[in-house]
Amino acid sequence: MDALDKAIDVQNLTVGYGSNVLLQNLNFSVNNGEIFVILGGSGCGKSSLLKNLFGLYQPLAGDVLIEGQNITTAQGTERQKIMTSFGVMYQQGALFGSMNLLDNVTLFMEEYTQLTRDQMNLLARCKLELVGLLPYETYMPSEISGGMQKRAAIARAMALDPKILFLDEPSAGLDPITSADLDSTILDLSKNLGFTFVIVSHELASIYSIADKVIMLDKDAKGIIAEGDPKVLRDSSKDPRVHQFFNRIMSKDAA
Amino acid sequence: MSISDPNSSNLISPVAVWSQVDASHAQVSLSGAVNVYSLAGVWSDVRKQQNQWLEQGSTQAHSLIFDASKVSSLDGSAFAFLIDMQEAQNKAGGQFDIQGLDPKYQPLLREFDPINKLFPVPTVKQKRSFVVSTGMAAQNLMDDARGLVTFTGHLSADLVWSIRNIRQVRWGDFVNAAVEAGIAALPIVGLVAFLIGVILSFQAAIGMEQFGAVSFVGPLAALGIVREMGPLITAILLAGRSSAAFAAEIGTMTVNSEVDALVTGGLSPIRFLVVPRVLAGILVAPILTLFADAVSIFSSMLTMQIYGIPFINFYNGMLAAVGIEDVLSGLVKATLFGVVVSAMGCLRGMQTGTGAAAVGISATRAVVSSIVMIVLVDGIFAYISYRTGF
Numbered sequence: 001m002d003a004l005d006k007a008i009d010v011q012n013l014t015v016g017y018g019s020n021v022l023l024q025n026l027n028f029s030v031n032n033g034e035i036f037v038i039l040g041g042s043g044c045g046k047s048s049l050l051k052n053l054f055g056l057y058q059p060l061a062g063d064v065l066i067e068g069q070n071i072t073t074a075q076g077t078e079r080q081k082i083m084t085s086f087g088v089m090y091q092q093g094a095l096f097g098s099m100n101l102l103d104n105v106t107l108f109m110e111e112y113t114q115l116t117r118d119q120m121n122l123l124a125r126c127k128l129e130l131v132g133l134l135p136y137e138t139y140m141p142s143e144i145s146g147g148m149q150k151r152a153a154i155a156r157a158m159a160l161d162p163k164i165l166f167l168d169e170p171s172a173g174l175d176p177i178t179s180a181d182l183d184s185t186i187l188d189l190s191k192n193l194g195f196t197f198v199i200v201s202h203e204l205a206s207i208y209s210i211a212d213k214v215i216m217l218d219k220d221a222k223g224i225i226a227e228g229d230p231k232v233l234r235d236s237s238k239d240p241r242v243h244q245f246f247n248r249i250m251s252k253d254a255a
Numbered sequence: 256m257s258i259s260d261p262n263s264s265n266l267i268s269p270v271a272v273w274s275q276v277d278a279s280h281a282q283v284s285l286s287g288a289v290n291v292y293s294l295a296g297v298w299s300d301v302r303k304q305q306n307q308w309l310e311q312g313s314t315q316a317h318s319l320i321f322d323a324s325k326v327s328s329l330d331g332s333a334f335a336f337l338i339d340m341q342e343a344q345n346k347a348g349g350q351f352d353i354q355g356l357d358p359k360y361q362p363l364l365r366e367f368d369p370i371n372k373l374f375p376v377p378t379v380k381q382k383r384s385f386v387v388s389t390g391m392a393a394q395n396l397m398d399d400a401r402g403l404v405t406f407t408g409h410l411s412a413d414l415v416w417s418i419r420n421i422r423q424v425r426w427g428d429f430v431n432a433a434v435e436a437g438i439a440a441l442p443i444v445g446l447v448a449f450l451i452g453v454i455l456s457f458q459a460a461i462g463m464e465q466f467g468a469v470s471f472v473g474p475l476a477a478l479g480i481v482r483e484m485g486p487l488i489t490a491i492l493l494a495g496r497s498s499a500a501f502a503a504e505i506g507t508m509t510v511n512s513e514v515d516a517l518v519t520g521g522l523s524p525i526r527f528l529v530v531p532r533v534l535a536g537i538l539v540a541p542i543l544t545l546f547a548d549a550v551s552i553f554s555s556m557l558t559m560q561i562y563g564i565p566f567i568n569f570y571n572g573m574l575a576a577v578g579i580e581d582v583l584s585g586l587v588k589a590t591l592f593g594v595v596v597s598a599m600g601c602l603r604g605m606q607t608g609t610g611a612a613a614v615g616i617s618a619t620r621a622v623v624s625s626i627v628m629i630v631l632v633d634g635i636f637a638y639i640s641y642r643t644g645f
Contacts, residue, residue, distance in 0.1 A: 122338065192362060
């Protein structure tokens with residue numbers, strides 16, 4: 001495995017809706033096996049960027065290459081193949097409300113693999129165990145808490161063991177212990193199975209413990225204002241916006 | 256590194272090979288990229304061979320070696336495969352050893368300890384006895400009836416309150432609901448009313464013609480339309496359009512805890528959500544009914560033209576048969592239908608459970624209950640008309 005291989009390569013990407021441009025001319029890449037975190041204040045377009053990365057929305061301009069394949073121009077089966085190479089956890093979980101947790105996880109296996117029902121169930125149980133939800137496999141999504149729904153959604157995103165996982169605010173709304181457990185699971189998957197993670201997050205504690213690399217977006221700059229190791233950015237960034245973010249300084253004190 | 260092609264990986268040699276050394280020793284060798292695609296089929300084959308081997312000579316210890324030294328990459332499904340084999344060994348009292356597994360995979364494997372929790376004992380759901388299920392159905396029916404009575408009480412109280420505090424009624428919501436249920440429904444009500452008028456008079460004319468009584472079709476159709484068909488088709492269309500819409504709208508608000516937010520904010524959800532919609536129903540249903548009456552009678556007139564009845568004859572015959580009290584009776588009935596249809600929609604919306612499917616169920620229940628209630632109200636009204644002559 002060539003460690004320098006790029007899992008995701010973003011070229012001149014412009015994100016927005018119609019004439020409303022949120023982010024302009026982004027260029028960055030995510031290496032294989034890396035835990036890559038996207039940061040930024042509310043409303044700066046983090047989630048929109050994420051949706052452009054995994055092809056849910058069409059970017060206004062530019063290209064996104066996933067494992068070398070251009071998802072912005074791919075069509076039909078080619079696009080579907082790219083789609084199965086990654087998993088997505090949405091901010092609200094987005095579990096299928098009419099299925100229990102186990103069935104939520106096995107759904108994509110049924111479509112894409114030839115495993116038997118028992119094998120799929122065992123595999124799904126392993127995924128649920130990784131996120132600590134094994135005892136709840138027969139629960140419906142509406143019967144568990146919001147934090148649990150998020151973890152179940154991560155289990156579902158991992159169903160086909162994709163090499164890339166996109167997580168939209170995985171630790172928001174989780175208690176510190178569960179959040180730390182989730183961080184260690186993410187680290188295990190990344191270091192041991194070579195998963196690549198692209199995570200949108202605000203949790204500074206979590207970012208320091210897991211992120212290999214962060215990019216920080218800004219609403220006014222409409223682009224990346226900082227890039228690199230979060231601890232280095234915290235300690236040595238000269239940019240007041242970055243300094244304020246990483247050190248949790250209140251706006252009135254920063255002025 | 257690239258993604259292994261799900262299809263091509265099956266064509267190369269299998270990623271797991273079973274080899275039996277002797278009656279008590281066997282080995283599974285993994286090789287290449289072991290993933291959820293390449294394991295398909297292989298998993299079952301190897302497990303089958305393992306089971307056959309375990310069934311032979313149950314007295315001696317079965318020792319299985321899981322050799323992962325030739326693996327190029329593993330994913331979560333490889334762990335599941337390993338765990339499946341290990342569990343089978345454990346159950347049979349055999350030995351299980353892992354060889355050559357890259358130490359980096361060890362922490363993940365430890366996450367699954369102890370593995371027997373991944374194999375829950377299947378619980379058999381006890382079948383409910385006939386008595387129990389009948390009792391539960393009866394209980395549901397009673398709960399439903401109680402809910403309906405409670406809701407009616409709340410709604411009546413809040414309607415009275417609205418009349419006394421006319422300024423505090425949410426007139427904006429009322430206008431929106433009235434426009435959505437009323438003006439937006441004009442085309443469909445007009446179309447259905449027109450066709451009903453045509454069909455009604457045609458059917459009547461076919462029969463009446465045999466007795467030479469075609470001239471009575473006009474009065475008959477007109478009376479039927481203003482007393483029964485006009486209010487009924489309007490109400491059923493309202494049930495299909497607006498009752499379902501109210502249920503879905505309020506149901507979504509219930510799912511999103513918006514109704515809870517009203518309650519915790521000290522606002523009555525019935526006053527806030529239901530009253531404006533029921534008032535809209537009260538306003539809209541008779542107006543739509545009048546419109547439906549007019550369109551139906553007009554289409555009936557056009558139809559009778561084919562049978563050689565001029566407009567004026569139709570008109571005179573209708574005036575002789577249909578009095579103002581017949582029209583009023585139809586409108587009063589329509590108003591009641593309007594109350595019932597909008598209230599049922601709101602009630603089912605407020606009774607919505609959780610999840611996206613619950614909203615759909617609520618909308619369905621709203622339409623079904625509305626139509627049942629329409630028929631019920633119509634029956635009661637018919638009895639009152641019969642006794643009082645109104």
